[in-house]
Amino acid sequence: MRNWRWGLIGIVFLSFVIRTEAWKFSKAQHEHTERISGSAGDVLEDDPVGRLKVFVYELPSKYNKKILQKDPRCLTHMFAAEIYMHRFLLSSPVRTLNPEEADWFYTPVYTTCDLTPNGLPLPFKSPRMMRSAIQLISSNWPYWNRTEGADHFFIVPHDFGACFHYQEEKAIERGILPLLQRATLVQTFGQRNHVCLKDGSITIPPYAPPQKMQAHLIPPNTPRSIFVYFRGLFYDVGNDPEGGYYARGARASVWENFKDNPLFDISTEHPTTYYEDMQRAIFCLCPLGWAPWSPRLVEAVIFGCIPVIIADDIVLPFADAIPWEEIGVFVAEKDVPKLDTILTSIPTEVILRKQRLLANPSMKQAMLFPQPPQSRDAFHQILNGLARKLPHDRSTFLKPGEKILNWTAGPVGDLKPW
Amino acid sequence: MKLTALQQQSRRSNSFRGSSPLDSSMDGAIKSPSTLGAVTSTSTSLPAMNLTTAAASGTSSSRVVVGRHGILIRPWPHPNPAEVMMAHRLIERVQREQRMQYGVKNPRAVIAITPTYVRTFQTLHLTGVMHSLMNVPYDLVWIVVEAGAVTNETASLLAKSGLTTIHVEYGKKMPILWEDRHKLEAKMRLHALRLVREKKLDGIVIFADDSNMLSMELFDEIQNVNQFGAVSVGILAHSGGDGEDETAVVQKEEEKNSGLPVQGPACNSSNHLVGWQTFNSATFMERSARYVGDRAIVLPRKMEWAGFVLNSRLVWRDAEDKPDWVRDLDEVAADEEDVESPLSFVKDASVVEPLGSCGRKVMIWWLRVEARADSKFPAGWVINPPLDVTVPAKRTPWPDAPPELPLPAGEMAVVLQENAEKHATKTRSTRKRRSKRKHATRTIDERVSTRHAGEN
Numbered sequence: 001m002r003n004w005r006w007g008l009i010g011i012v013f014l015s016f017v018i019r020t021e022a023w024k025f026s027k028a029q030h031e032h033t034e035r036i037s038g039s040a041g042d043v044l045e046d047d048p049v050g051r052l053k054v055f056v057y058e059l060p061s062k063y064n065k066k067i068l069q070k071d072p073r074c075l076t077h078m079f080a081a082e083i084y085m086h087r088f089l090l091s092s093p094v095r096t097l098n099p100e101e102a103d104w105f106y107t108p109v110y111t112t113c114d115l116t117p118n119g120l121p122l123p124f125k126s127p128r129m130m131r132s133a134i135q136l137i138s139s140n141w142p143y144w145n146r147t148e149g150a151d152h153f154f155i156v157p158h159d160f161g162a163c164f165h166y167q168e169e170k171a172i173e174r175g176i177l178p179l180l181q182r183a184t185l186v187q188t189f190g191q192r193n194h195v196c197l198k199d200g201s202i203t204i205p206p207y208a209p210p211q212k213m214q215a216h217l218i219p220p221n222t223p224r225s226i227f228v229y230f231r232g233l234f235y236d237v238g239n240d241p242e243g244g245y246y247a248r249g250a251r252a253s254v255w256e257n258f259k260d261n262p263l264f265d266i267s268t269e270h271p272t273t274y275y276e277d278m279q280r281a282i283f284c285l286c287p288l289g290w291a292p293w294s295p296r297l298v299e300a301v302i303f304g305c306i307p308v309i310i311a312d313d314i315v316l317p318f319a320d321a322i323p324w325e326e327i328g329v330f331v332a333e334k335d336v337p338k339l340d341t342i343l344t345s346i347p348t349e350v351i352l353r354k355q356r357l358l359a360n361p362s363m364k365q366a367m368l369f370p371q372p373p374q375s376r377d378a379f380h381q382i383l384n385g386l387a388r389k390l391p392h393d394r395s396t397f398l399k400p401g402e403k404i405l406n407w408t409a410g411p412v413g414d415l416k417p418w
Numbered sequence: 419m420k421l422t423a424l425q426q427q428s429r430r431s432n433s434f435r436g437s438s439p440l441d442s443s444m445d446g447a448i449k450s451p452s453t454l455g456a457v458t459s460t461s462t463s464l465p466a467m468n469l470t471t472a473a474a475s476g477t478s479s480s481r482v483v484v485g486r487h488g489i490l491i492r493p494w495p496h497p498n499p500a501e502v503m504m505a506h507r508l509i510e511r512v513q514r515e516q517r518m519q520y521g522v523k524n525p526r527a528v529i530a531i532t533p534t535y536v537r538t539f540q541t542l543h544l545t546g547v548m549h550s551l552m553n554v555p556y557d558l559v560w561i562v563v564e565a566g567a568v569t570n571e572t573a574s575l576l577a578k579s580g581l582t583t584i585h586v587e588y589g590k591k592m593p594i595l596w597e598d599r600h601k602l603e604a605k606m607r608l609h610a611l612r613l614v615r616e617k618k619l620d621g622i623v624i625f626a627d628d629s630n631m632l633s634m635e636l637f638d639e640i641q642n643v644n645q646f647g648a649v650s651v652g653i654l655a656h657s658g659g660d661g662e663d664e665t666a667v668v669q670k671e672e673e674k675n676s677g678l679p680v681q682g683p684a685c686n687s688s689n690h691l692v693g694w695q696t697f698n699s700a701t702f703m704e705r706s707a708r709y710v711g712d713r714a715i716v717l718p719r720k721m722e723w724a725g726f727v728l729n730s731r732l733v734w735r736d737a738e739d740k741p742d743w744v745r746d747l748d749e750v751a752a753d754e755e756d757v758e759s760p761l762s763f764v765k766d767a768s769v770v771e772p773l774g775s776c777g778r779k780v781m782i783w784w785l786r787v788e789a790r791a792d793s794k795f796p797a798g799w800v801i802n803p804p805l806d807v808t809v810p811a812k813r814t815p816w817p818d819a820p821p822e823l824p825l826p827a828g829e830m831a832v833v834l835q836e837n838a839e840k841h842a843t844k845t846r847s848t849r850k851r852r853s854k855r856k857h858a859t860r861t862i863d864e865r866v867s868t869r870h871a872g873e874n
Binding site for chain 1: 501
């Protein structure tokens, strides 16, 4: 009897040893990536299902479907996240049809879908559209007035988020739409100490078409032979003829300082091998344009090219889940003339580590909005971000009769009905 | 100037963004001092800013200021050579890391066996193979077996490679007939394999014939071989041809010959080796070359050595895990007078591993181009003694070609070496001094030619 018990202990011990050995072996196999943990901890791979419940308001189709029907280009431009997020939430397990048990409320209004013939969104009607939507939900459901929007979230992926303007000075002048003062904003724009980024916002990457990028993948053993790569405008002569406004002069500075430098493969050409070239480059420049954010960051992460971010005080997507300082290189705009010195003086080990972090598939997934949605993609990261803000604190719920929002604030033009 | 040049470049103008932001409705908050030039080429510490928009909004303003900034350009916007070197070192390190992660794990050494002999085309062929082998990213041992005796020509060629070479001789001279030559090459390769056995060289053996062409992917692919592998060889048999007649006939032959010019393993749909693809030489038989250098098509044998790779341990005397299907080297050499291909080493051909996506990818090409056996070429391709002029140059200080050129005794020969340069200045100056006195230049010429004749 005793022998039998000893045998059992022996078997348990052996299985434990074997399991740790197997774990070590599998870890060694994945040596070319590294786990990513940001300031909020190791949260990139969290599963939001079960951690929050979202109620989706049913708005009349003039706020969403009809707009999309008028212009289907909204599904492919870089602001398409608002549409895909709506679709994702409709069929997600976090959706609840019972608003009483919901933690968060989502209003599906496509404010970035009024496009010019060139495909750029006009923000002039967006404030009125948003206001009209909020008026609708506050009158038809009691949940808005209960918190004045503090447990509601809105997707505003436009240039300067809920400031609803493409020109920075005008956007700052307008500020965030007063009605959204208490709501959580999910936006692509992020810059510290900026009017258009309010505390508690969730920064997301701009939409980049996943299939298009996957179709241009090249074998990973293709040697990376380009040191620095960039394709795009340096001067915006149409809108900034004198120079100095576009990108705060940073892009022009890159051009003037490095156009003759063979290590810098930079130009305004739009080659057909753009994605393939990024996979053959070690550093990809992601300088600001008219707004600090750009799809180049997403492309650089997907293609394993270390992003060189030239945008002062920028807040990058999912900044609490992804430790961007360890993954990318941040260069101050005033340091652009020294860019070559900065990049060549980064120790080799640091560069290899950054590449390992970029190779982590969770990192790439978190930047994408795939159709159909996959686990750990940007949709789930947004939900994770919302889940991390739970439970709502006491200031969320207002006492009966308490009013904070000023429904008549803002420019007079915003008050017109939509 | 700069802006106009750029206007031609950029066509993507977002016209709806309105005209210059200076038209904004902000009250006097934006001033654009014309003193602030668009391009400032001073030092980097230029204070860029001239305005804030903090007054407009009540909340905390961004430290980053909106509005017009100067374009910072450093005084010497050109690359620093030390930094360029560091960048290249970085690139090299990144690529090495890439190879370690995505390339072959635990790469094995490559042992290349090349039979060669001194002839006109040797430098051409051997340089080709040498450069290919120099680019191989793995450890390499190059065994060069020379027919006849070890010569300085071959040795000096090999010395330029910087590779680990073993240069040995194989007593017999290379015969003239192609058939005999193929047989001798096979014996030379066996000799090299004996060397591998003696020295107990460890790695993957490939047979790099000197006129063949190897691609870099081949070396990556053969790292996958376990014991005995086969790759597809592209057969370029239409070489050393005569001219247009030849090519026309050859094209017709090609249409008749529906087979591909490839020799290698053939697999079924589940990627198992089921047989061999060979080059259909039947149609070329009548016009095939018989001896080296006759301008006819050189045909390969049924399965060329070049298409096989083997683990060097297969030829070792006592290797522990030697499989039982391999025959001993000496046994094979003694058994067959002519070992046509390494397949003689295996008792059962089904153990051969097909490489290169089961023979579908051709990474090595077989070619035989040779000059006649009696063709002369300068030793080591260094011209010494100096050449005879066969075609006089136009518009040089040299006199216009006298119709007597070329003469057998080389009387009107003109020196082309360093004396030639001196001579050139001399005639030029003499021509200048004695303007247009052709007979004067001619006398100088004659003087030189007699001197040259004396040299000869």
